[in-house]
Amino acid sequence: MAELFAAAFGLGWPVLVLLVGLMIYFQVTIPDRATRRRAVFKTFIGMLAAVMAFIAIANYKLNFFGNSRLLPVSLAMVTALSFMMAMYFYNVSALFKIGGTMFFVAAALSGYGNWLPQVEGGFPPPEVKLDFGGMTAQQLADEGEKIIFGGIGQSKVQGAIGKGQCPLCHGFNEGFLSERAPNLFGIPERAKKQLEDPRYHKGKPGDRDTAQKEAFAGSGTAEGGQEYIAESHACPSCYVVSGFGVKGTNDKESPMPTIHKPPISLSLGELAAVDTWLYVREGKEPPSYEEIIKAYEKFIPEADRPKQTEDQPAAGGGGLLATGEEPVAQIFAKAQCVVCHTIPGIPGAMGTVGPKLVEKTNAPNRIKDPAYKGGAKTVREYITESVISPGTYVVKPFPDGVMPKVFGQKLSAGALNKIVDYLSQVEEGKEPPKI
Amino acid sequence: MEIVTSPNFWTAMLVLGVVLLVGVSFKTKALLNNVYVAVTISLLIAVAYFHLVDHYLMDMQGLDYWYLFRK
């Protein structure tokens, strides 16, 4: 209290001195007794009001950033002094009355706001890399939902899609139409049953007739439900649910990209989050984080595991993928062509998402195809066109829109030239050209 | 029950109310200002109108206003 008065006096003493001076001045100079008394009295009222006003201001000043809920008291004091002034200063009485009313309304509302429970939004969470290992199942599942659908709660939203891009093909809710890929509702239960499917060849990967028999040599097949899910992510073509294979391959090949590889490149932690969500949202007990990671480690060799910490400059859209100074095999690898295409003579280029690139054989036939609407006349032109604008002609039976349309910007002219050089020499049934 | 939940029934009621209103007002103003007649016509129109509002505005959102009754 003393502090308050001290602060008020500290702020307002010049005004008080002025008013006292004024009072003395009136006392001395006004000859008429009645007029003098009125003037002195009004000055006194003014002093009273000034004291109240400065106490109010001091209260505001002292408590502004504090957690005190006393600020509205200031407003109430100003209300009182306004009405008091309005009583004695007739000329501007309307102004004071209106001001008083306004202070009263504001004081009431401010008081109401301070009377309600006080909630303060804390500081934002720091921008840290997610530590999937340290999360509870629910947190992990929330992250999973974000990866699949782009946000928490988005799984109910039609068309929501996250970086995992799963809903592009998979349905997730019971009864939803899901033509391109199996509906994943009930997958935690179904996964175990799929292992018993004779076409799965549990424990005998060599007997499989699929395009890829094992995730990598010696990985074997899944033993439990979680391992089945992990295998499906790491090696979609190891087992294709009947009816969902690439058209014309009799379910021997899956159209699904390998999830831990580009373009989607989920880390093991992210994959664990996704899987945890699949369990949690059905109210099932998810396997522990470590169990899920172990299941993935069974199917993804050490070298292939994407590191979570790296900022993925390629995906973010930074610089060029290849400058053209590299050897051609490296350009194919850097531009990630090898992930989707089989290219004879290029190590690791075994992809089946897109057509096999034997362009010396293919290109002339494609250009002659009546469905071809592009402008290429030669093999080289056709290859260039296919790289820069993949949608111009889509080889059957591959779907449109899978190949990224960014290579025109992501490859330097030199790199593109080298690719075209190489591909235009590859011929079906012949030795691949020397690198 | 099925009749009551049909919008056609309420449309018919609304039309009936309006027809009565027009008919009576052509015949004689005195009858229109008779309390019983006035209340009957007003209630008919207002009840039918609000039912139609409820039904069609729910229907426009793909929802069923009569949910509880048809359940």
Next chain:
Amino acid sequence: MGGLTPNKMLSILALGAMVGLLLLPIVVSMPALAGGGGTPAAGGPPPDVAKKADTPEAAKVEKARDVYYKTEGIVTGAPAPKTADNPQFYPRYNFESRVLLWIANQQHLYYGSFVLAVPIFCMIIEFMGIVSKDKAMAKKYDQLAYDFIKISLTAYSLTAILGGILIFTFLTLYPAFFGYLSSIFRPVMHIYALLFVAESGTIYIYYYGWDRMKEGLLKWIHVSMSVVLNVIGTTLMFLANSWIGFMMSPAGVDEQGRFLGNIWHSIHTALWNPLNVHRLLGNMAFGGGVVAAYAAYRFLASKTDEERAHYDWMGYIAMAIGVAFLIPLPFAGYWLMREVYAYRQQMGITLMGGLLAWLFIIQATMIGILFLSSNYYLWQAMGRMRGAEKYQRYIKYMVFVLVCGFLIFITPHTIVMTPAELKAMGGQQHPVLGNYGVMSAKNGGINVIITTTVLSFIWYQRGNKVPMVSWAKFGNIFMGCFFALAYVNIIWLAIYGYYIPANVRVGLSVPQVATTLSCLFFMTALNLVMLKGAKQSGAIEWGKISVRSQYALIMLATAFTWMMGLMGYIRSSVRLFWHVNEIMRDNSPWAYTHTTGFAANMISFNVLFFWLTILFVFFLATLGVKKAPAEAKVSVPGRVPEPATGH
């Protein structure tokens, strides 16, 4: 009419000048927009942004995906700067920068809203004056419109000054953020500035041309000028809205905040249109409140009966306009909230059920207060009519209905609680009261309140009149039945909501609203028809209204100002720790959200500051009036503000 008098020539020239001013920004911006796409932002961004833009890689054509529209675009801007808590990004005084910016922003907004709303009133009132057949009435309306524009003219220069202060506050306290924002909205900001010039030019021609163009065709030209004026003003507000819309729901940039070359995407974000509608209506209601407060002040300060009569009437008109725009406001707000939920559910939850939920409870209270005070004013206003006594005895029932509706409306469903409170209550919802907080019941509450306000208004209209049409009795009975059933329908739907599943329940608010609007439109129309040729039981004695009613007007105005401050705070703080939602983080020491109490105190401060300044403006206006002949020269044209530099 007759030949081409000099006056007519002058007016046509003036109108031409206005249209020219209107088109000026478009013409000037044409080449700027065409050529300005690819060049790196000059001047605006702080050093770190500029550096990134200058690296050779960025010069190569690069494509990225729009965060909202999902279209591909060529990257033309620098990424949003990553700030850190240091004086380079957040220069500061020994005071919270955010609070300073808060004050500057809010004051500019109050004045801005006022000067944008008042010309719309002028347009409406001037038009009413022209079409009015009663000569005396026409003159009165015209004088009123002139008074309105006079008030706004003084406020106009203050708006410009406050805008300048706002820009300087931004530039000095948040340079990195403002640099980023202006690098994206560069062309829009220039058009905005030019429009401001156009607005100033137009408003001065409009104001000073008033006397010269008061007859016949000239008057029509003058009215069309007010239309031009409002088109400019509204466009100005829409452009300003695009910036806050971008901050809440960014579009036209990629995930790193790099501009993708399509300015329309950045303007037309998910929340732009709902914000536009909501703000336009809000401004009108707010403007009505301020003018009503002005009238109340003049009424209370007036010495003669004529003055009292004039300002009573002015207050009534202003209040009527304000309330007319207040009624659709909750619906516009509902639309905005729906769009927020559609854009980011998380954002909607933060607003309605999370961190900011208590503020919405204050808001609900304020909506109730606004409707209660407008009802109170209408009841008091019946006091100036002889013959309105017959309605007085019903008022207590209306108060009861209003209070019931109000209590249900403000009851929260789920609230943020401490664990102890949670335990004491046995869950997130109160065992009994929680039931009233369900949306359909709340909607029932507010719809009952609005319907009652409509009823009050109809009674007010009938106050001194007795309908003489031959079917009057039927009309009265019909109106009674319609209102009764409207109440029944609203309450029935509110209760019905408890018995049906949530996904069906959400739809119930639409028929509820439709019921209220049916009452509003059909019943006021029916009332007008019935009152044609009605017998007057007594004249309206303007000025005979009680003094209390004027305090109701002041209360209305203050509450409205407060609510505007509150909603602005809510809208702004829902971004939490983002400058631009999900694009640019706020890393200043003030990235947290204040407590409800602190916010309430700040809002009170802003409201009182605004009113103290504007009361001073009003006070100056009364000083001018005393020297009657010179009144038109109170604001000297030489003191035209130069807003272009400020904006």
